[in-house]
Amino acid sequence: MSNQEFVVLGQGGPDACRPGLLAAPLAEDQAAELAKVFKALGDPVRLRLLSMIASRAGGEVCVCDLTPAFDLSQPTISHHLKLLRQAGLIASERRGTWVYYRLLPEMTDRLAGILTRTAGQPLHDSGEVPA
Amino acid sequence: MSNQEFVVLGQGGPDACRPGLLAAPLAEDQAAELAKVFKALGDPVRLRLLSMIASRAGGEVCVCDLTPAFDLSQPTISHHLKLLRQAGLIASERRGTWVYYRLLPEMTDRLAGILTRTAGQPLHDSGEVPA
Numbered sequence: 001m002s003n004q005e006f007v008v009l010g011q012g013g014p015d016a017c018r019p020g021l022l023a024a025p026l027a028e029d030q031a032a033e034l035a036k037v038f039k040a041l042g043d044p045v046r047l048r049l050l051s052m053i054a055s056r057a058g059g060e061v062c063v064c065d066l067t068p069a070f071d072l073s074q075p076t077i078s079h080h081l082k083l084l085r086q087a088g089l090i091a092s093e094r095r096g097t098w099v100y101y102r103l104l105p106e107m108t109d110r111l112a113g114i115l116t117r118t119a120g121q122p123l124h125d126s127g128e129v130p131a
Numbered sequence: 132m133s134n135q136e137f138v139v140l141g142q143g144g145p146d147a148c149r150p151g152l153l154a155a156p157l158a159e160d161q162a163a164e165l166a167k168v169f170k171a172l173g174d175p176v177r178l179r180l181l182s183m184i185a186s187r188a189g190g191e192v193c194v195c196d197l198t199p200a201f202d203l204s205q206p207t208i209s210h211h212l213k214l215l216r217q218a219g220l221i222a223s224e225r226r227g228t229w230v231y232y233r234l235l236p237e238m239t240d241r242l243a244g245i246l247t248r249t250a251g252q253p254l255h256d257s258g259e260v261p262a
Contacts, residue, residue, distance in 0.1 A: 021178065021239075022185040022186060022239060023186055024182065024186045025186055026178055026179050028179070031176075031179045032175040034178055035172070035174050035175040035177075035178050038170075038172035038178070039170070041166070041172075042169040042170030042171075042172070043170070044159065044162040046166075047165055047166050047169070048156065048157050048159070048162045051153070052156045054152065055154055105153075108152075108153060109246075111242075111246050112243045112244075112246035112247045115240075115243035116243045116247075117240070
């Protein structure tokens with residue numbers, strides 16, 4: 001991408017009442033809340049765990065099926081899962097010996113939404129930068 | 132959301148060749164790469180900076196317009212901007228005294244894409260969990 005291309009965003013439009021990360025400056029409290037969720041995603045082990053849980057046909061995964069994929073101890077995996085749970089990305093349920101995890105798609109939907117450009121946000125403008 | 136609801140994801144489909152976070156388990160290298168970007172987003176100041184840059188009509192923002200919004204020093208703001216730049220989320224250009232920042236929408240598009248459920252991923256299944 002050349003330096004001559006500029007992005008033109010945030011020019012109002014029908015989505016102005018539903019601010020996303022790209023549509024309007026985030027308020028401090030909103031930024032603090034979202035940062036916690038992104039921080040939970042900011043680790044390769046947690047991303048892999050989340051993708052294993054989310055992509056599992058049937059919708060849930062036993063912790064006993066997650067740990068063998070990693071060269072990490074069970075407590076370490078459980079700690080990562082706890083951080084994903086605290087971020088609202090997954091839910092857990094204990095049944096008998098094992099804990100089962102499932103995706104909370106509302107949160108990933110929300111993140112996808114705030115990272116998606118709205119109709120009022122064109123891809124690029126060819127170098128025209130208003131003063 | 133009740134514990135009786137389960138998510139059914141990753142049942143193949145036309146998007147199987149374009150894996151997202153929710154469609155298939157992430158490979159280690161892919162997870163490591165994505166985690167860096169999410170980690171860059173995992174801070175309230177950086178999220179606010181990114182939203183200020185992305186939502187600016189005209190597409191770019193002078194660093195001199197960003198710092199007054201924060202109770203932080205210019206070097207601290209510059210450090211946060213550097214992390215966003217290293218993550219591929221923004222680009223910068225020096226012109227005269229000031230550095231100007233603009234969104235790289237390819238990266239936010241990519242993140243939105245991997246967090247978006249595909250057509251083959253229904254919202255919820257009402258409790259049916261295949262063995």
